[in-house]
Amino acid sequence: MSITTIVGGQWGDEGKGKIIDHLAESASVIARYSGGNNAGHTIENEHGKFALHLVPCGISWPNTKNIIGSGTVIDPNVLIEEIEIINKSKLPGTIYISEKAHIIMPYHVILDELEEKFRGKNAVGTTGRGIGPAYSDKISRSGIRMVELLSPDSMIEKTLKNLKIKNEIIQKIYDGKKINEKEIINTIHIWAKNLSSYISNTEEIINKSINNKENIILEGAQGALLDIDHGTYPYVTSSNSIAGGSLTGLGIGSKDISNVYGVFKAFTTRVGEGPFPTEIFGKDADNIRKIAGEFGATTGRPRRIGWFDAVAAKYSAQINGLDSIILTKLDILDHWDEIKICVSYELNGKKLSNFPTDEKILNKVHPIYENIEGWEESTFNLDSFEKINENAKKFLNRLEEILELPINVISTGPKRESTIIRQKL
Numbered sequence: 001m002s003i004t005t006i007v008g009g010q011w012g013d014e015g016k017g018k019i020i021d022h023l024a025e026s027a028s029v030i031a032r033y034s035g036g037n038n039a040g041h042t043i044e045n046e047h048g049k050f051a052l053h054l055v056p057c058g059i060s061w062p063n064t065k066n067i068i069g070s071g072t073v074i075d076p077n078v079l080i081e082e083i084e085i086i087n088k089s090k091l092p093g094t095i096y097i098s099e100k101a102h103i104i105m106p107y108h109v110i111l112d113e114l115e116e117k118f119r120g121k122n123a124v125g126t127t128g129r130g131i132g133p134a135y136s137d138k139i140s141r142s143g144i145r146m147v148e149l150l151s152p153d154s155m156i157e158k159t160l161k162n163l164k165i166k167n168e169i170i171q172k173i174y175d176g177k178k179i180n181e182k183e184i185i186n187t188i189h190i191w192a193k194n195l196s197s198y199i200s201n202t203e204e205i206i207n208k209s210i211n212n213k214e215n216i217i218l219e220g221a222q223g224a225l226l227d228i229d230h231g232t233y234p235y236v237t238s239s240n241s242i243a244g245g246s247l248t249g250l251g252i253g254s255k256d257i258s259n260v261y262g263v264f265k266a267f268t269t270r271v272g273e274g275p276f277p278t279e280i281f282g283k284d285a286d287n288i289r290k291i292a293g294e295f296g297a298t299t300g301r302p303r304r305i306g307w308f309d310a311v312a313a314k315y316s317a318q319i320n321g322l323d324s325i326i327l328t329k330l331d332i333l334d335h336w337d338e339i340k341i342c343v344s345y346e347l348n349g350k351k352l353s354n355f356p357t358d359e360k361i362l363n364k365v366h367p368i369y370e371n372i373e374g375w376e377e378s379t380f381n382l383d384s385f386e387k388i389n390e391n392a393k394k395f396l397n398r399l400e401e402i403l404e405l406p407i408n409v410i411s412t413g414p415k416r417e418s419t420i421i422r423q424k425l
């Protein structure tokens with residue numbers, strides 16, 4: 001039995017979906033603990049290629065329970081569409097939605113857009129999916145939870161009360177367009193009809209599996225550097241994406257967690273605004289973006305590109321309590337004759353080894369790189385460590401040395417089988 005948290009180690013998009021799809025073969029529960037449909041987890045297996053936004057990535061395996069936990073925020077329209085695709089494609093896992101997960105209401109999506117516009121040059125670069133406003137309402141205790149869909153009349157009453165205030169804000173502060181009451185009432189009925197049968201007491205399901213000593217995967221979304229408390233605030237998402245979020249986001253105890261694995265790309269990407277010390281521009285960035293297909297799975301936005309940042313990665317290992325590393329997209333570096341790893345920062349002639357909290361400092365630091373000779377040989381689709389070129393092994397060994405953590409899994413392509421498992425999880 002093991003309970004393993006899979007967490008993004010960087011700014012999201014590390015390839016968690018593919019890894020979880022691979023590891024879920026031996027799991028009975030896969031439980032997502034934070035975020036909403038700002039995430040885009042791509043999986044590619046014998047059933048086809050899917051970009052999952054809310055449903056956990058164990059869904060392709062039979063006998064898996066796929067839980068959308070209390071720490072998530074759910075846009076029911078998106079979830080209904082996702083479930084429809086899953087059912088049509090006959091993906092065999094089952095889906096359970098926490099009664100306690102908060103709902104992204106239509107006014108949250110509109111407010112996300114209006115607030116971003118209002119921030120002007122200080123915009124966060126959100127995905128525009130209503131994530132921040134939904135979490136804000138949760139914390140200010142005016143949110144609406146999935147359990148409400150089981151009694152639509154009382155949900156409508158609460159929603160209309162909220163809508164009065166939201167419409168005032170939309171119209172009077174942001175000069176936006178009022179949301180129609182009738183439309184929202186109809187929408188609630190559609191949501192209730194389509195989703196009620198999935199709404200469950202998911203804490204009971206997961207804790208039963210823990211007591212039965214089953215294998216469980218806790219699925220992170222986004223990445224540690226986007227965490228609301230520990231990320232590059234304010235350029236972060238609105239939930240606890242670090243491993244700690246799995247406890248509150250699923251209602252389980254810390255003593256139950258066996259392992260925490262951090263997923264990192266062999267380089268770094270970031271979407272939206274905010275500091276990014278190892279960011280690169282021009283031809284090199286364009287090439288990596290093109291070869292790696294670095295465009296948002298949710299928004300289609302081109303991702304910002306940079307070299308591997310070991311200062312940020314060490315910080316991430318610390319705040320997540322990582323046991324080991326899962327390294328993805330190694331094959332993308334096949335094309336470079338020299339690979340860079342940022343080992344420290346420099347500011348005003350001083351060396352910084354720690355990841356600064358202050359956005360102003362992080363914006364100014366210069367990365368100090370260690371150069372590793374490239375391997376210029378394909379690692380694409382390799383499934384055994386022995387087959388990897390010696391220089392690529394040197395790169396992996398050096399990362400392990402710097403991060404003081406083993407790299408247990410290496411991903412060499414988007415398909416499930418393009419995975420090197422060095423140590424069984």
Ligand code: IMP
Pocket residue numbers: 011012013038039040124125126127128129130131132221222226235236237238270271272273
């Ligand atoms: P929000 O989560 O839509 O509020 O966006 C806040 C910040 O997090 C923005 O910079 C987004 O680009 C970023 N973000 C949110 N979700 C993801 C993700 O799944 N991958 C990468 N970046 C994300």
